[in-house]
Amino acid sequence: xxxxxxxxxxxxxxxxxxxxxxxxxxxxxxxxxxxxxxxxxxxxxxxxxxxxxxxxxxxxxxxxxxxxxxxxxxxxxxxxxxxxxxxxxxxxxxxxxxxxxxxxxxxxxxxxxxxxxxxxxxxxxxxxxxxxxxxxxxxxxxxxxxxxxxxxxxxxxxxxxxxxxxxxxxxxxxxxxxxxxxxxxxxxxxxxxxxxxxxxxxxxxxxxxxxxxxxxxxxxxxxxxxxxxxxxxxxxxxxxxxxxxxxxxxxxxxxxxxxxxxxxxxxxxxxxxxxxxxxxxxxxxxxxxxxxxxxxxxxxxxxxxxxxxxxxxxxxxxxxxxxxxxxxxxxxxxxxxxxxxxxxxxxxxxxxxxxxxxxxxxxxxxxxxxx
Amino acid sequence: xxxxxxxxxxxxxxxxxxxxxxxxxxxxxxxxxxxxxxxxxxxxxxxxxxxxxxxxxxxxxxxxxxxxxxxxxxxxxxxxxxxxxxxxxxxxxxxxxxxxxxxxxxxxxxxxxxxxxxxxxxxxxxxxxxxxxxxxxxxxxxxxxxxxxxxxxxxxxxxxxxxxxxxxxxxxxxxxxxxxxxxxxxxxxxxxxxxxxxxxxxxxxxxxxxxxxxxxxxxxxxxxxxxxxxxxxxxxxxxxxxxxxxxxxxxxxxxxxxxxxxxxxxxxxxxxxxxxxxxxxxxxx
Numbered sequence: 001x002x003x004x005x006x007x008x009x010x011x012x013x014x015x016x017x018x019x020x021x022x023x024x025x026x027x028x029x030x031x032x033x034x035x036x037x038x039x040x041x042x043x044x045x046x047x048x049x050x051x052x053x054x055x056x057x058x059x060x061x062x063x064x065x066x067x068x069x070x071x072x073x074x075x076x077x078x079x080x081x082x083x084x085x086x087x088x089x090x091x092x093x094x095x096x097x098x099x100x101x102x103x104x105x106x107x108x109x110x111x112x113x114x115x116x117x118x119x120x121x122x123x124x125x126x127x128x129x130x131x132x133x134x135x136x137x138x139x140x141x142x143x144x145x146x147x148x149x150x151x152x153x154x155x156x157x158x159x160x161x162x163x164x165x166x167x168x169x170x171x172x173x174x175x176x177x178x179x180x181x182x183x184x185x186x187x188x189x190x191x192x193x194x195x196x197x198x199x200x201x202x203x204x205x206x207x208x209x210x211x212x213x214x215x216x217x218x219x220x221x222x223x224x225x226x227x228x229x230x231x232x233x234x235x236x237x238x239x240x241x242x243x244x245x246x247x248x249x250x251x252x253x254x255x256x257x258x259x260x261x262x263x264x265x266x267x268x269x270x271x272x273x274x275x276x277x278x279x280x281x282x283x284x285x286x287x288x289x290x291x292x293x294x295x296x297x298x299x300x301x302x303x304x305x306x307x308x309x310x311x312x313x314x315x316x317x318x319x320x321x322x323x324x325x326x327x328x329x330x331x332x333x334x335x336x337x338x339x340x341x342x343x344x345x346x347x348x349x350x351x352x353x354x355x356x357x358x359x360x361x362x363x364x365x366x367x368x369x370x371x
Numbered sequence: 372x373x374x375x376x377x378x379x380x381x382x383x384x385x386x387x388x389x390x391x392x393x394x395x396x397x398x399x400x401x402x403x404x405x406x407x408x409x410x411x412x413x414x415x416x417x418x419x420x421x422x423x424x425x426x427x428x429x430x431x432x433x434x435x436x437x438x439x440x441x442x443x444x445x446x447x448x449x450x451x452x453x454x455x456x457x458x459x460x461x462x463x464x465x466x467x468x469x470x471x472x473x474x475x476x477x478x479x480x481x482x483x484x485x486x487x488x489x490x491x492x493x494x495x496x497x498x499x500x501x502x503x504x505x506x507x508x509x510x511x512x513x514x515x516x517x518x519x520x521x522x523x524x525x526x527x528x529x530x531x532x533x534x535x536x537x538x539x540x541x542x543x544x545x546x547x548x549x550x551x552x553x554x555x556x557x558x559x560x561x562x563x564x565x566x567x568x569x570x571x572x573x574x575x576x577x578x579x580x581x582x583x584x585x586x587x588x589x590x591x592x593x594x595x596x597x598x599x600x601x602x603x604x605x606x607x608x609x610x611x612x613x614x615x616x617x618x619x620x621x622x623x624x625x626x627x628x629x630x631x632x633x634x635x636x637x638x639x640x641x642x643x644x645x646x647x648x649x650x651x652x653x654x655x656x
Binding site (some may be wrong): 051103261 | 555
């Protein structure tokens with residue numbers, strides 16, 4: 001059963017179209033992440049699902065029921081906010097039970113549900129405190145407790161980790177994921193952080209300019225980005241995208257970066273049948289930084305020797321776990337992730353191995369993925 | 372660091388401040404001193420002078436014996452009138468202002484800014500302009516010369532300020548609190564009662580002090596819409612000075628003025644620090 005169905009949903013403010021015909025079907029038990037740069041409409045979409053904002057057109061179904069005209073409290077949802085939105089004058093206990101109090105849940109039931117959630121989130125010692133006496137991570141936990149205690153059909157998270165410091169953010173990220181695995185709740189999670197999306201989601205909806213650019217599982221989004229926007233948005237450092245020409249050689253396609261230049265890079269591809277009609281035309285080629293490595297690297301599962309190019313190194317960024325190298329490939333700049341102990345010298349040339357199996361080809365006109 | 376307490380520029384500032392303070396306090400000092408001098412003593416010497424004999428009896432006379440408009444019960448009944456007008460009007464206008472301020476700041480609805488603008492426009496309307504409309508309203512409602520009429524006027528007029536104060540305080544409350552509470556299932560009044568009101572003491576103290584002081588000290592409506600036994604103390608004080616035009620009773624009059632001013636002074640002394648803090652603060656977090 002679809003826990004949440006969004007049909008041709010649009011939202012405009014005066015003459016600004018924030019959402020343009022959104023269609024999404026989210027299955028029960030899925031962890032869906034809506035990700036996109038700020039202003040892409042993801043928070044507006046979440047607020048409309050919550051009933052805090054009204055759509056201009058389209059329908060929203062939660063658990064098979066159209067809820068367009070249903071009040072937020074009757075939608076069987078719970079929401080965790082970016083600022084946590086804990087009620088400042090109430091204790092943690094009252095914060096968590098407030099929703100049940102509003103619904104006239106019997107006291108004994110409230111206590112049982114509270115005890116359950118407090119144990120799950122390990123906030124039992126905090127129940128008597130006020131939000132102002134809690135740390136950021138503890139507030140975050142309480143905010144989740146307030147949502148969990150309701151046991152709703154749908155959980156909505158609105159950038160819940162963006163107010164935490166980097167270390168805590170990673171911890172809470174894992175904790176939320178573990179929580180999802182344990183209770184199997186249906187979650188719609190909004191974030192602008194593509195790493196959060198990749199690490200937590202079972203499916204990612206990448207949004208931009210009020211449209212869903214791609215809705216797929218994290219591996220597909222990463223490996224086969226639907227268009228150039230998704231390719232450049234997901235991944236850190238982002239995918240290298242370069243102008244190139246597609247040529248044919250011995251019956252197979254060859255990507256030529258910087259065609260005609262003395263240092264042109266020719267990358268022979270295996271497969272990529274879908275690109276046949278683009279032979280002889282300009283394309284945009286996308287190569288993930290991890291597909292460019294030091295010259296003697298063998299990529300796992302690759303048959304035959306990898307493509308090795310000799311390219312000038314412009315800059316080196318050691319990060320500890322790896323070395324990021326800015327190099328020139330056929331005149332176009334590209335980032336490579338190489339082994340941490342290898343430090344090419346800027347200004348000199350070095351050999352780089354390319355994993356050509358994972359190259360993406362895009363149509364330069366439509367910016368869509370070709371193959 | 373150098374101690375700058377006695378630097379010449381500092382001394383100049385202190386001098387100016389001192390002069391201003393004296394200028395402000397002279398009338399108060401004269402009234403306080405006169406309230407402790409007998410009428411004869413004031414008549415024989417001058418309006419300004421140190422008491423030769425302390426006449427504390429002035430206060431007792433002013434409170435319960437003095438004759439105002441043919442009744443000789445002092446200003447006590449008028450003090451009671453003022454209290455009966457000021458206390459309910461302060462409570463009503465503060466509570467209504469809080470609810471209205473909460474509505475216009477945290478619940479956006481069509482025309483909310485217009486309503487807020489029109490309500491606060493009342494601050495800038497001169498009091499005299501409102502006399503005639505209120506006369507008609509009180510006459511039609513049969514509330515002329517009643518304390519209830521004054522309570523109604525002060526409650527409604529007070530809304531301009533109380534809505535302004537409360538709205539400006541509540542705009543700093545994060546919208547997400549309201550959203551969270553709506554999803555939790557709370558409605559307009561439950562959110563107000565359980566979430567907003569517990570955040571409000573600082574602004575409520577400000578509003579109560581403001582309203583109490585203004586309503587207690589208000590004179591024009593009191594003297595226009597009530598007569599005789601129904602007058603608040605500010606209006607009665609005038610009657611008092613009119614009644615004694617033949618024999619000056621400055622000592623007792625001063626004592627009456629002091630008694631009439633006492634409630635607002637007390638309110639300020641008790642809540643003053645909250646008042647100053649509340650006007651400058653506004654943060655909730």
